Amino acid sequence: MKLSRAEYRVIAKYTDQLKPTRHCMKMLQERFPGYLPSTLLSIFSLEYQVDLSPSLMARIILERFLQEQDKTPYSKQVLSSMLRDPSSIPDHSLADNVYQSTINDCCYGPWVDSIKHAIxxxxxxxxxxxxxxxxxxxxxxxxxxxxxxxxxxxxxxxxxxxxxxxxxxxxxxxxxxxxxxxxxxxxxxxxxxxxxxxxxxxxxxxxxxxxxxxxxxxxxxxxxxxxxxxxxxxxxxxxxxxxxxxxx
Known part of the structure; x- marks a missing residue:
């Protein structure tokens, strides 16, 4: 689907008010019914300015948790592994929150990375x-x-x-x-x-x-x-x- 630059700017401006959750795609499709959902999602992923998306917030909290639990330096590989598999996080409540944050983030995080790679x-x-x-x-x-x-x-x-x-x-x-x-x-x-x-x-x-x-x-x-x-x-x-x- 080819868009004029003017069309793109209209969609991009609308995404400013959206958060990177599953619900945002429903809002985008309702606002722009003539556009392919894959196109709208791709535009939103490009335009969304990373502040504290759910996945990023989960990463920050998990990083702080690991710092407090283990005084020795932990590797980024360990952190990334726990984000990909929250069941490996020793705190069950935190594990559940990390899981919910990553699966509800439609723009960033390990689930999205895997989906993008597969696509x-x-x-x-x-x-x-x-x-x-x-x-x-x-x-x-x-x-x-x-x-x-x-x-x-x-x-x-x-x-x-x-x-x-x-x-x-x-x-x-x-x-x-x-x-x-x-x-x-x-x-x-x-x-x-x-x-x-x-x-x-x-x-x-x-x-x-x-x-x-x-x-x-x-x-x-x-x-x-x-x-x-x-x-x-x-x-x-x-x-x-x-x-x-x-x-x-």
């Missing part, structure tokens, strides 16, 4: 399946790292065979795409600019023009670098055209 992996698999449906050969991130690349996109449309390289190119809306990056999030100004600086331009420098899929949508004005080789979409392109050539 990211799910969309990467969706991308792989879409490529296979189109009979497109590709190398994924793990295969590229095994070849020695340190910073890679999720997909490169290239498969080496012996001394030759069979390069499979995709053209989307008349533009060549060498690589595809999957983002299971909404593309707002701040996050997209960070991705451009830290990832996308380096992919472009190394591999050429590419495609970024923001599965939960993006601000449509950000799709302004097509002439420079970076295209944005909110779904896998249905009009993709492929062709092969050999080098070597």
């Amino acid at each position: 990211g992996h799910e969309h990467e698999m969706l991308l792989h399946n879409k490529l296979r449906e189109k009979n497109l050969s590709f190398l994924d991130e793990n295969q590229l790292r095994a070849k020695g690349y340190d910073k890679t996109p999720d997909i490169i449309l290239e498969v080496p065979i012996g001394a030759l390289t069979v390069c499979e190119l995709a053209a989307v809306e008349g533009r060549i795409v060498h690589w595809i990056e999957s983002k299971a999030s909404f593309g707002d100004d701040h996050s997209h600019q960070n991705y451009l600086n830290e990832q996308f331009w380096s992919y472009w420098n190394r591999f050429g023009p590419g495609l970024v899929i923001y599965w939960h949508g993006f601000i449509e004005e950000l799709d302004c670098h097509r002439d420079r080789g970076i295209m944005l979409k909110d779904s896998f392109p249905s009009d993709i055209v492929t062709f092969n050539y050999r080098t070597g």
Whole structure:
């Protein structure tokens, strides 16, 4: 789902009055019924300013509890482990409160981190399946790292065979795409600019023009670098055209 910057600002302004609880999603959907729930949640996660969200409050209290219970320094791994599994907290009342805080926080905390990781992996698999449906050969991130690349996109449309390289190119809306990056999030100004600086331009420098899929949508004005080789979409392109050539 593509939003104008003006639409995004209206939603972002409304989120200022919300707290990161499960109930906030019901309020968002009632206020903006024409938008996908996944898009609204992604926008809220981006816009919410961390103050004392339930998960953060639980972390602070648990940290203080550990300091008082054990005079020796505790590791961050122990703290994180207890937040992931509150049943390991020796104080049962505190364990219950930590559990309630983390499961009712829709933006931060170990539960949300696990969900985001799972959703990211799910969309990467969706991308792989879409490529296979189109009979497109590709190398994924793990295969590229095994070849020695340190910073890679999720997909490169290239498969080496012996001394030759069979390069499979995709053209989307008349533009060549060498690589595809999957983002299971909404593309707002701040996050997209960070991705451009830290990832996308380096992919472009190394591999050429590419495609970024923001599965939960993006601000449509950000799709302004097509002439420079970076295209944005909110779904896998249905009009993709492929062709092969050999080098070597």
